Amino acid sequence: MATPAKFLLSATAPAQFPPPGLPEVAFLGRSNVGKSTLLNTLIGRKMAFTSNTPGRTQAVNFFEIDGRMLFVDLPGYGFAKAPKSVSRGWQEVIDSYLLDDRKCLKLCVLLLDSRRGWMEIDIQLKEWLEFHQRPYMVVATKVDKLNQKEKNASQKAIRERYPSGSLLWFSGLSGQGVKEIWQTIWKTTAQ
Ligand SMILES: Nc1nc2c(ncn2[C@@H]2O[C@H](COP(=O)(O)OP(=O)(O)OP(=O)(O)O)[C@@H](O)[C@H]2O)c(=O)[nH]1
């Protein structure tokens, strides 16, 4: 079922961020991990651009969800193939959003590719979130690409560095995990 949602604005600098108001849920993760796909699946229709080419999302895109919260689709970090000047620009826009001390940022959804688990840059972001006491959950994406044995191994590896926080599995193909991810979002944004 589709959730009422509308595209609000696309920002490339903090001055363009909407004034703090509704609770915000930000989607963070490496390029191509599936941030925009997860956002679209949660909403129930295609609003954020997705692509096979890493680096598709190039600005901070805000979507208003049911008049109750904002979803924030961020550019992917760590896309090595992007020209340095471009990737640095995106990094700045991600940093500026996270460092903006937005009190309305209620939840960061940190996406990991279930086939790869934690990579150095993900760990840096995780430590940054913990240092700044930002509530976050981890979503392992593209789980449809793993068999059960691989999934068990992936779960073990992810849990080694993240023993007890919220960890959910997601597939954009089957929709696995959508209900549970929504439950966590509702619970966190209602507080
Ligand atoms: N099989 C499978 N493919 C997925 C899944 N999620 C995303 N993809 C594919 O992975 C590619 C990247 O997805 P996006 O949602 O654009 O990734 P992103 O993290 O927003 O990428 P950037 O905006 O470039 O940072 C697309 O081709 C998607 O169709 C999934 O759960 N399963």
Ligand SMILES: [Mg+2]
């Ligand atoms: Mg994207």
